[in-house]
Amino acid sequence: xxxxxxxxxxxxxxxxxxxxxxxxxxxxxxxxxxxxxxxxxxxxxxxxxxxxxxxxxxxxxxxxxxxxxxxxxxxxxxxxxxxxxxxxxxxxxxxxxxxxxxxxxxxxxxxxxxxxxxxxxxxxxxxxxxxxxxxxxxxxxxxxxxxxxxxxxxxxxxxxxxxxxxxxxxxxxxxxxxxxxxxxxxxxxxxxxxxxxxxxxxxxxxxxxxxxxxxxxxxxxxxxxxxxxxxxxxxxxxxxxxxxxxxxxxxxxxxxxxxxxxxxxxxxxxxxxxxxxxxxxxxxxxxxxxxxxxxxxx
Ligand SMILES: Cc1cc2nc3c(=O)[nH]c(=O)nc-3n(C[C@H](O)[C@H](O)[C@H](O)COP(=O)(O)OP(=O)(O)OC[C@H]3O[C@@H](n4cnc5c(N)ncnc54)[C@H](O)[C@@H]3O)c2cc1C
Numbered sequence: 257x258x259x260x261x262x263x264x265x266x267x268x269x270x271x272x273x274x275x276x277x278x279x280x281x282x283x284x285x286x287x288x289x290x291x292x293x294x295x296x297x298x299x300x301x302x303x304x305x306x307x308x309x310x311x312x313x314x315x316x317x318x319x320x321x322x323x324x325x326x327x328x329x330x331x332x333x334x335x336x337x338x339x340x341x342x343x344x345x346x347x348x349x350x351x352x353x354x355x356x357x358x359x360x361x362x363x364x365x366x367x368x369x370x371x372x373x374x375x376x377x378x379x380x381x382x383x384x385x386x387x388x389x390x391x392x393x394x395x396x397x398x399x400x401x402x403x404x405x406x407x408x409x410x411x412x413x414x415x416x417x418x419x420x421x422x423x424x425x426x427x428x429x430x431x432x433x434x435x436x437x438x439x440x441x442x443x444x445x446x447x448x449x450x451x452x453x454x455x456x457x458x459x460x461x462x463x464x465x466x467x468x469x470x471x472x473x474x475x476x477x478x479x480x481x482x483x484x485x486x487x488x489x490x491x492x493x494x495x496x497x498x499x500x501x502x503x504x505x506x507x508x509x510x511x512x513x514x515x516x517x518x519x520x521x522x523x524x525x526x527x528x529x530x531x532x533x534x535x536x537x538x539x540x541x542x543x544x545x546x547x548x549x550x551x552x553x554x
Contacts, residue, residue, distance in 0.1 A: 259332075262306045263292055268299030277333065281320030282382055283518075284474040286525040289329035291317075295337050297410070297441050303334065304439060305414035316439055318387025319359065322476055323553045326526040336386065336441060348372070348450060351405065356386030356440045360393075364458065371454040372447040374403050379458050380465040382477075386440040392426040397461060401426030406444040412437030429481055429551055470511045473519040479533060480516055480548035491548045492516030498539055505532045530554065 263271040270293045277287040292314075294300045307314050317323070317333040325333075338355035345366040354363075360383045367375035377398030378388060387393075392401045404426075407419045419425075419433050426432065434440070465471060480491035495501070495515035502512045507522025508529050518532060533550060540546050 259307070259310060259312060262310075263303060266299050266302045266306070268296035269294050269303050271332075277325055280317060280333070280335070281323055281325045281476070282474065283320075283324065283476045283520050283529070284523075285325050285520065285529065286327055286523055287325035287329070288327070289325070290332035292332055292334045293337050294334060295339070297338070300334075300336065300439060300441055301410050301414045301416070304410055304412055304437070307332070308412045308414075308437070314437075316386075316390075318357075318384035318390070319382055321382040322387065322391055322551070324476060324526050324529055334439070336384075336439075338441065350446065352445045354385055354443050354445060356384060356389070356443060358385050359383065360385065360388055367447075368455045368458050371450050371452045373451045373454055374398070374446075374448040376454050376458050376461065377403070379461045380471070385443050385445075389440060389443060390431055390434065391429055392431055393429075395461070397457070399426065401431070403445050403447065404443060405446050407433070407440055408442035408444075409434070409438045409440045411435065411439075468514060470513045470517050470519055473511065473517075473521075475511070475517045475519055476529075476552045478516045478551050479518055479529075480536075481551040482548075490516070494540055494544060494546060494548075495536060498543055500536060500539065503532070503535070505535065508532050510536070 260271050260273060263269050272291045274288055275291045277289050278284055292303055294303055313331050315331055315333050317335045336357040338357045340355050340358050348370045360378050360381050364379060377394055378400050379395055381393045383393055388400050389404055392399050394400060404421050409417050424432055482490050492515040500510050501515050503510045506528040507524040509519045509521050511517035511519050518529060
């Protein structure tokens with residue numbers, strides 16, 4: 257079966273073969289692959305059914321802020337692009353029903369304007385809402401998990417499921433309720449009341465991030481997870497004291513500004529980041545006997 261033909265017949269789904277996907281990740285790694293853009297929930301369902309019936313696996317692509325895309329991929333990427341009318345955010349609501357493809361920056365603007373308590377937790381994180389829920393994205397101000405009430409998803413067979421969140425739904429930088437192939441398309445989200453001081457808190461935290469993180473460079477955020485058992489065990493600190501800041505491998509550089517970030521300074525690819533990650537891991541083990549798990553999805 258010609259998958260391109262099948263997908264192209266689905267209203268609201270667009271198939272692009274062997275597309276240059278370099279701009280589809282925040283690290284701008286060289287990448288070519290097949291991309292399916294879906295613009296409606298029905299199109300998403302039909303796409304997942306068509307792929308699964310033909311035993312074709314797929315990868316879900318949000319903003320690509322936490323994924324290292326490989327140079328070539330024979331597995332298609334699916335990107336959700338659901339319509340969203342921003343006038344929905346003109347008023348404060350108790351509960352928000354939002355498409356997974358909306359970006360956190362749009363939600364942060366609403367939070368600054370209205371002082372939504374709890375929404376400060378995702379200040380400055382580049383992400384789609386779906387990607388942020390998948391990762392339980394968070395900052396020193398908290399995590400997105402506690403703000404999520406229900407998650408609407410479609411599984412690889414096209415079956416719809418609505419999952420109500422409970423205490424076990426999230427842990428550090430991960431969710432615990434999705435199965436392989438599940439695609440989040442909508443999220444119900446709450447806040448913890450309106451509090452004017454939240455606006456100031458968000459602005460100050462954004463300034464702090466700008467000062468301490470290389471936000472203008474091409475990065476994927478923090479490469480390593482901090483060691484959750486020891487709150488003081490910060491991956492960036494170890495990399496810094498080993499004197500590795502600025503170390504560059506094929507155009508991929510350990511950020512001089514924040515050692516847990518890597519910057520693509522040229523036109524690096526997946527293998528270059530992996531090589532640099534392995535250099536750091538070896539040094540950490542050799543010099544300090546510590547191991548850090550990668551936060552970024554390899
Ligand atoms: C400059 C910078 C700063 C960052 N700072 C932070 C930070 O402070 N805190 C933090 O937690 N993270 C941070 N990150 C990492 C990143 O922003 C988060 O991990 C974010 O949640 C990724 O969202 P995304 O939409 O880009 O998802 P992607 O990177 O595209 O995908 C991440 C994972 O989620 C899955 N996924 C995405 N969308 C869906 C969906 N709709 N349904 C099912 N699965 C899905 C993907 O398949 C993949 O496995 C930073 C990144 C950058 C570049």
